[in-house]
Amino acid sequence: MVAPTVKLNNGREMPLVGFGLWKVDNATCADTVYNAIKTGYRLFDGACDYGNEVEAGQGFKRAIDEGLVKREELFIVSKLWNSFHDKERVAPICKKQLKDYGIDYFDLYIIHFPIALKYVDPATRYPPGFFYEDNKVEFSKATLEETYHAMEELYDQGLAKSIGISNYNGGLLLDLFRYAKHIPQTLQIEHHPYLTQEPLVQLCKERGITITAYSSFGPASFIELEMKKAQDAPLLFDHPTVKSIAEKHNKSPAQVLLRWATQRGVAVIPKSNNQSRLAANLDVCSFDLKEDEIKEISSLDQGLRFNNPTNVSTFYRKRCTTTSLTLFAVRHQHPDLRIDSLDTKRKQYHSLTTHPTRA
Numbered sequence: 001m002v003a004p005t006v007k008l009n010n011g012r013e014m015p016l017v018g019f020g021l022w023k024v025d026n027a028t029c030a031d032t033v034y035n036a037i038k039t040g041y042r043l044f045d046g047a048c049d050y051g052n053e054v055e056a057g058q059g060f061k062r063a064i065d066e067g068l069v070k071r072e073e074l075f076i077v078s079k080l081w082n083s084f085h086d087k088e089r090v091a092p093i094c095k096k097q098l099k100d101y102g103i104d105y106f107d108l109y110i111i112h113f114p115i116a117l118k119y120v121d122p123a124t125r126y127p128p129g130f131f132y133e134d135n136k137v138e139f140s141k142a143t144l145e146e147t148y149h150a151m152e153e154l155y156d157q158g159l160a161k162s163i164g165i166s167n168y169n170g171g172l173l174l175d176l177f178r179y180a181k182h183i184p185q186t187l188q189i190e191h192h193p194y195l196t197q198e199p200l201v202q203l204c205k206e207r208g209i210t211i212t213a214y215s216s217f218g219p220a221s222f223i224e225l226e227m228k229k230a231q232d233a234p235l236l237f238d239h240p241t242v243k244s245i246a247e248k249h250n251k252s253p254a255q256v257l258l259r260w261a262t263q264r265g266v267a268v269i270p271k272s273n274n275q276s277r278l279a280a281n282l283d284v285c286s287f288d289l290k291e292d293e294i295k296e297i298s299s300l301d302q303g304l305r306f307n308n309p310t311n312v313s314t315f316y317r318k319r320c321t322t323t324s325l326t327l328f329a330v331r332h333q334h335p336d337l338r339i340d341s342l343d344t345k346r347k348q349y350h351s352l353t354t355h356p357t358r359a
């Protein structure tokens with residue numbers, strides 16, 4: 001099974017269902033990607049910050065070498081990390097990421113967050129995460145306009161066949177429209193029934209920008225990271241509205257959540273480390289929800305956002321020098337996590353850190 005595609009505003013086709021690579025372990029990433037391709041996935045959503053681009057590339061190579069798929073049938077997405085927003089840093093880091101994957105263009109390259117951090121040399125630390133060398137957040141002077149123009153150059157040079165942004169709100173988008181030479185093809189945002197972001201979705205529709213939803217299952221992705229806000233929210237999989245609609249269609253709640261998005265033209269990139277869930281998540285365009293079912297699910301909106309590092313300030317500090325990669329991945333992607341019970345190291349880390357907004 002292969003997912004249907006959506007036409008982007010530059011005429012290119014993007015699969016409506018893809019596979020997200022955040023929290024896919026390095027040890028299993030190549031096999032997971034290879035198996036996902038075998039299952040029918042064609043879009044892979046990666047990022048510098050996920051720290052597994054080399055391994056994902058190995059999965060692509062194996063699938064291509066074995067003739068499962070051609071490069072041009074894949075839709076490979078990656079993201080520009082915050083530490084590389086200065087205009088002279090954008091092309092070099094994009095080329096490094098391409099090299100890590102073993103490919104010569106991205107199908108889509110996205111500004112990960114509207115946050116410009118001070119440059120970290122990849123030879124010093126890669127992925128750099130949110131914190132600078134002295135373990136505090138340091139900002140760069142790069143404006144989003146400067147960074148976006150550098151992204152447009154990647155597009156003009158063919159290093160990125162499409163470009164996008166992520167975690168932008170309406171105001172940032174309206175500003176972008178004033179200076180963009182090429183309107184972005186996609187906007188990637190947190191989007192699930194607890195956070196439907198209707199006005200932003202509408203604005204993008206009007207401007208021909210395709211929305212990609214991340215964390216489509218709401219709290220599920222953040223519970224495993226011990227985020228209190230997520231632990232306190234009822235699981236969407238268990239929500240009576242979602243469950244009863246799923247039963248009527250003989251589908252799982254996860255499939256209903258994904259179909260709720262795709263039926264409204266919102267692309268999804270669920271992640272699963274489990275082969276049967278990964279397969280089921282791809283089968284989310286073969287049935288249709290009724291209009292009133294879509295409305296019922298949309299009415300669960302509470303404006304409940306789990307991923308909010310855009311409020312980062314120099315007050316975010318950690319006092320320890322732990323450099324465990326796991327800690328890095330968890331901590332840097334989500335500075336406001338409770339990370340006190342994941343394992344001994346994390347407990348130790350927790351006791352050594354301060355964070356003003358930890359839930």
Ligand code: NAP
Pocket residue numbers: 019020021022023045046112166167188189213214215216217218220221224237252254255269270271272273274277278280281307
């Ligand atoms: P997600 O896809 O919403 O959910 C992941 C969680 O749901 C995992 O715990 C997974 O566990 C579980 N799951 C997956 N399929 C399931 C199913 N059919 N039934 C029950 N549970 C299921 O979360 P996400 O990783 O936050 O978001 C998806 C992708 O979006 C990421 O991988 C990343 O590529 C992207 N993303 C982007 C940003 C950004 O700032 N642009 C931020 C976050 C994420 P198992 O693995 O055990 O199945």
